[in-house]
Amino acid sequence: MKLLTGNDLKDGRVTWWTGSGWSLHVEDAVDVGEKGEAILAAEEGARRVNAPYVIDAIATPEGPRPAHIKDRIRALGPTVRPDLTLKPADPAAGEWVI
Amino acid sequence: MYRYDQYDQAIVDARVAEFSDQVARRLAGEISEDEFKPLRLTNGLYLQLHAYMLRVAIPYGTMDSRQMRMLAHIARTYDRGYGHFTTRQNIQYNWIKLEDSPAILADLASVEMHAIQTSGNCIRNISSDQFAGAAADEVADPRVWAEMLRQWSTFHPEFSYLPRKFKIAVIAADEDRAAMRLHDIGIQLVTQDGVVGARVFVGGGMGRTPMVAPEIVPFVRREDFLATMEACLRVYNRHGRRDNIYKARIKILVHDLGAAEYARQVEEELVAVKALGIDPPAAEWERIERFFAMPEGLAPKASLALDGKAGSAFAHWRARNTRPHKVAGHVSVTISLKPVGGIPGDATAEQIDVMADLAQRYSHDELRVTHSQNIVLPHVAESDLPAIYDALVAAELADANIDLVSDIIACPGLDYCSLANARSIPVAQKIAQRFADAERQRDIGELKLKISGCINACGHHHAGHIGILGVDRKGTENYQLLLGGSGAEDASLGKIMGPGFDEDGVVDAVEKVVERYRTLRSDGERFLDTYRRVGMEPFKEAVYG
Amino acid sequence: MVELRFRTDEAPEQPAVTLDAFLDQSNATAVRLEPDDEPRALLPHLDRIALIEIAFPKFRDGRGYSSARILREAGYAGELRAEGDVLVDQIGFMRRCGFDSFAPARPLDMAAVERALERFAHVYQPAADGAVPVWKLRHGG
Numbered sequence: 206m207k208l209l210t211g212n213d214l215k216d217g218r219v220t221w222w223t224g225s226g227w228s229l230h231v232e233d234a235v236d237v238g239e240k241g242e243a244i245l246a247a248e249e250g251a252r253r254v255n256a257p258y259v260i261d262a263i264a265t266p267e268g269p270r271p272a273h274i275k276d277r278i279r280a281l282g283p284t285v286r287p288d289l290t291l292k293p294a295d296p297a298a299g300e301w302v303i
Numbered sequence: 304m305y306r307y308d309q310y311d312q313a314i315v316d317a318r319v320a321e322f323s324d325q326v327a328r329r330l331a332g333e334i335s336e337d338e339f340k341p342l343r344l345t346n347g348l349y350l351q352l353h354a355y356m357l358r359v360a361i362p363y364g365t366m367d368s369r370q371m372r373m374l375a376h377i378a379r380t381y382d383r384g385y386g387h388f389t390t391r392q393n394i395q396y397n398w399i400k401l402e403d404s405p406a407i408l409a410d411l412a413s414v415e416m417h418a419i420q421t422s423g424n425c426i427r428n429i430s431s432d433q434f435a436g437a438a439a440d441e442v443a444d445p446r447v448w449a450e451m452l453r454q455w456s457t458f459h460p461e462f463s464y465l466p467r468k469f470k471i472a473v474i475a476a477d478e479d480r481a482a483m484r485l486h487d488i489g490i491q492l493v494t495q496d497g498v499v500g501a502r503v504f505v506g507g508g509m510g511r512t513p514m515v516a517p518e519i520v521p522f523v524r525r526e527d528f529l530a531t532m533e534a535c536l537r538v539y540n541r542h543g544r545r546d547n548i549y550k551a552r553i554k555i556l557v558h559d560l561g562a563a564e565y566a567r568q569v570e571e572e573l574v575a576v577k578a579l580g581i582d583p584p585a586a587e588w589e590r591i592e593r594f595f596a597m598p599e600g601l602a603p604k605a606s607l608a609l610d611g612k613a614g615s616a617f618a619h620w621r622a623r624n625t626r627p628h629k630v631a632g633h634v635s636v637t638i639s640l641k642p643v644g645g646i647p648g649d650a651t652a653e654q655i656d657v658m659a660d661l662a663q664r665y666s667h668d669e670l671r672v673t674h675s676q677n678i679v680l681p682h683v684a685e686s687d688l689p690a691i692y693d694a695l696v697a698a699e700l701a702d703a704n705i706d707l708v709s710d711i712i713a714c715p716g717l718d719y720c721s722l723a724n725a726r727s728i729p730v731a732q733k734i735a736q737r738f739a740d741a742e743r744q745r746d747i748g749e750l751k752l753k754i755s756g757c758i759n760a761c762g763h764h765h766a767g768h769i770g771i772l773g774v775d776r777k778g779t780e781n782y783q784l785l786l787g788g789s790g791a792e793d794a795s796l797g798k799i800m801g802p803g804f805d806e807d808g809v810v811d812a813v814e815k816v817v818e819r820y821r822t823l824r825s826d827g828e829r830f831l832d833t834y835r836r837v838g839m840e841p842f843k844e845a846v847y848g
Numbered sequence: 849m850v851e852l853r854f855r856t857d858e859a860p861e862q863p864a865v866t867l868d869a870f871l872d873q874s875n876a877t878a879v880r881l882e883p884d885d886e887p888r889a890l891l892p893h894l895d896r897i898a899l900i901e902i903a904f905p906k907f908r909d910g911r912g913y914s915s916a917r918i919l920r921e922a923g924y925a926g927e928l929r930a931e932g933d934v935l936v937d938q939i940g941f942m943r944r945c946g947f948d949s950f951a952p953a954r955p956l957d958m959a960a961v962e963r964a965l966e967r968f969a970h971v972y973q974p975a976a977d978g979a980v981p982v983w984k985l986r987h988g989g
Contacts, residue, residue: 274779275352278726284729308986314982321964454973460944
């Protein structure tokens with residue numbers, strides 16, 4: 206599957222395209238198929254996202270898993286600061302990245 | 304240290320207004336990201352993996368306690384309670400909001416600080432020796448020349464769209480504590496016939512094509528200094544490559560032309576530039592020099608006896624983390640930001656405040672950032688060392704590991720950086736943990752280990768006695784090991800040992816290399832000395848068997 | 849098209865020719881320099897030139913700043929025009945390097961240009977615009 210991701214223009218936080226807007230959680234991301242570039246152009250124009258790009262991911266029961274480690278780190282947060290990730294209470298969260 | 308006058312302040316204040324205007328135009332959609340990017344970069348604002356990152360300039364690594372406290376304030380107010388001190392003697396914050404950035408710059412300006420030219424294809428913050436003004440071996444205070452360069456390079460109208468970034472370091476001793484020859488321009492102050500002048504090296508650097516800078520001008524008197532810099536830069540701005548980002552640094556130009564031809568072109572350009580009168584008069588040099596005079600009241604004192612504390616944790620820390628000062632009875636203290644298992648260069652807002660307090664009380668209100676990502680209290684009376692040590696212990700800043708194997712330089716790597724191919728910090732943490740035994744570290748002695756998460760080499764891996772380079776191998780992190788680099792006066796570039804390793808594999812490999820060194824070394828030899836004597840083979844054999 | 853001009857004389861009418869063409873023909877009075885053209889080739893002819901147009905095909909290519917300064921330092925007093933990818937936030941630096949007219953490929957926000965040009969009252973280094981560097985102000989102008 207293909208996901209669309211970028212950073213929020215104003216606060217820089219990592220965001221994922223949900224089909225109708227942007228979410229901080231990769232679990233909410235939807236498969237954009239071949240429409241990624243078109244959505245990207247429209248959303249960048251609307252200034253809701255900065256530096257968006259399309260990535261490959263695989264569907265899993267827990268939600269989409271980005272194919273590249275860089276995007277998994279973006280989805281979670283820095284592996285060396287679990288307290289600052291999106292899942293600070295989950296000690297196993299970092300393993301999802303690797 | 305240097306203090307702004309009305310002009311410096313007006314320029315920095317105008318910059319805050321300018322950037323506020325630029326951010327407003329970006330948020331209103333009047334300028335595209337493509338146009339905004341170079342503008343935000345010359346204000347040190349990057350877009351990284353998780354957020355915007357702001358890099359704040361600390362000119363030649365020197366600050367007072369008020370400025371240091373502002374860094375803590377920014378960490379607390381606009382970030383997530385910590386900052387990361389960098390190999391360029393700056394600090395960067397990882398969780399900045401674009402909308403907050405004008406307010407942060409305004410806060411910085413209120414204490415004579417800024418983020419000007421901390422990124423972008425321009426002349427970057429000038430770096431220098433962290434012991435400047437305190438070191439007994441310097442011929443003059445290099446910060447005087449660095450400040451001259453800071454002013455000259457700030458908003459230089461001709462050199463704000465260079466082919467690529469441009470880094471300058473100034474030192475003033477034979478011992479190189481700033482990796483001077485691994486800069487685009489490296490300057491060593493030397494004395495000739497009783498006159499202090501600059502020996503100019505051009506075309507060094509790390510990154511994809513590491514090079515040690517050749518000497519281009521043997522001696523420049525201060526009255527021709529800026530004209531010479533202007534000539535060096537103009538030749539680069541006109542003829543540096545712009546067709547390939549990986550070949551755009553000045554080292555490629557100097558290498559392709561040859562040092563002699565580049566020097567000839569600089570000399571030719573200098574004839575034109577000298578006529579322009581761009582060098583300030585002696586009175587301006589003297590004005591700046593006065594700011595860098597030895598702090599008032601710093602007078603010789605009696606040395607501190609150890610009072611039966613030999614072998615104590617304090618004695619080890621004192622032996623490792625302090626170095627002699629110009630003035631008897633004083634030392635410069637290096638505070639390690641490399642606790643075992645910690646993140647190299649990171650400090651919490653509370654720790655930054657503690658260091659500010661210590662500087663104010665015990666170091667004539669001065670601090671320095673080192674290119675090895677530690678903090679220095681430059682002017683400390685030996686009699687104050689026990690009190691400082693106790694305060695550092697309480698703040699978890701008392702690691703006695705300066706220049707030892709756990710004093711690792713590491714870039715932020717793939718945990719934070721959008722350019723990285725692999726994580727650096729976890730590798731640094733695992734190596735430090737492997738060598739956590741302090742006794743063993745002391746026995747190993749000086750060993751500079753440097754880790755970069757990509758070929759851009761922010762972690763100076765080429766200059767490590769042991770260097771580690773993280774690469775992406777088919778989507779997984781892989782680490783190459785290099786041996787034999789040095790960023791010091793005996794500058795050399797590390798050589799890749801062989802096939803790479805995974806994260807645990809590279810930690811094992813480092814340990815094997817270090818243990819082989821312990822069996823091979825002769826008396827007094829550092830790891831680097833042994834490597835240079837015996838070469839790569841014995842280490843290769845230890846690792847790959 | 850020229851959007852901004854900081855001169856009071858009549859704008860030159862003759863179209864700018866390439867450097868090669870200029871050096872070949874003795875009657876041209878306007879010349880266009882590409883980023884990799886050698887501005888010093890014009891030095892013997894400066895007194896007959898009314899317009900030098902310096903091309904900025906991409907705003908990131910800063911060679912034109914050096915070309916401009918070299919020409920001004922050699923005493924060129926005619927019109928010096930920046931043409932191409934010329935953006936609001938570069939005009940200040942360009943003015944300092946001696947440009948006195950601007951022909952941007954896309955229209956400029958004139959209010960933003962005005963704010964940008966008025967913002968910095970002081971400069972650290974002398975350049976081609978005659979602005980007095982702060983070190984001179986510090987030591988009695």
